Amino acid sequence: MPRMQLTPGEEQAMRRRLVDAGLALYRAGGLEAVSFRRLADATGISHTLPYRYFADKDALLAAMRCTCVRAFEQVLRESVVAAAPAAAHIRSFAAAYVGYARRCTADYLLIFTTEQPSPARYPELLAARQAPFELAVVVVQATIDAGLLVGNARLVAHQFWVTLHGLMTLYTANQLVHGCTVDELLEPLLGGVMAANAGAHGSQSVEEVS
Missing domain, CATH: 1.10.10 (Arc Repressor Mutant, subunit A)
Structure with a gap:
């Protein structure tokens, strides 16, 4: 048949x-x-x-990661829409990032596990992965335009991204065992990146984030 x-x-x-x-x-x-x-x-x-x-399990996992990344991006995007002043965008974005990793830990680990093929093998996944970071660049650029930060938006966005990813990698691996919680660490970490890239109104930006 x-x-x-x-x-x-x-x-x-x-x-x-x-x-x-x-x-x-x-x-x-x-x-x-x-x-x-x-x-x-x-x-x-x-x-x-x-x-x-x-074609194989890797292809299935790539499609699963696409689904998770798009859900992750949607959470981040909604957080930016909800924020008002430029400085609030970064804090809202960071809170959404942390919240997603906490609520959807398995999905977060699937997205970022090191044991996976290069995203370049799967163009759809590579494009999906790029979208959340590009949103971070937009958020940082808005903060730069408001005079709260200076520098290259993509470079500063990388600093925020690495900071958030490092924090939540330790959290999801149950390795925050030295006496400080995610909530206690998040604000000082964000404030440190803001202070390192402070613009004309930099002191205000750090105060608003902390």
Whole structure:
């Protein structure tokens, strides 16, 4: 019997279904729990059908990471819209970053785990990864335009990004064991980056962040 042809919309829906099922398996049992056989069992399809949509497990994981990164970006974007003054954007962005890593720790780890192929192998994932950082650049540029920071927006955004990522990497690895919590560390860390790049109204910016 010839294989039934699906419309592009139906294929996209099945792909999303498989990604969602893969994420459910991962969240319940980690990366080791994700396999095409278990994916097929979870969705009630043949064990060979997932290969029609994903070449291998790495391709499936890349699609799962895309979904997580886009959700992460949406959280960050909503935080910026909710903030008013330019200096508040950075604090709101940072709080959203930290909040996502706390609420969706498994997804955050999936996004940033070091045990994954280069994003360059998956252009869709690379583009998805770029979007949250580009939002950080926009936030920093607005703060520079307001005279609160000086310098190259992309370089300063990297400083904030590395600071937040380092903090939450320790948190998600349960390695904040030296007496300070995320909440106690976040404000001084942000204030340090702000002070290091303070503009004409730099003292005001540090006060607003701390």
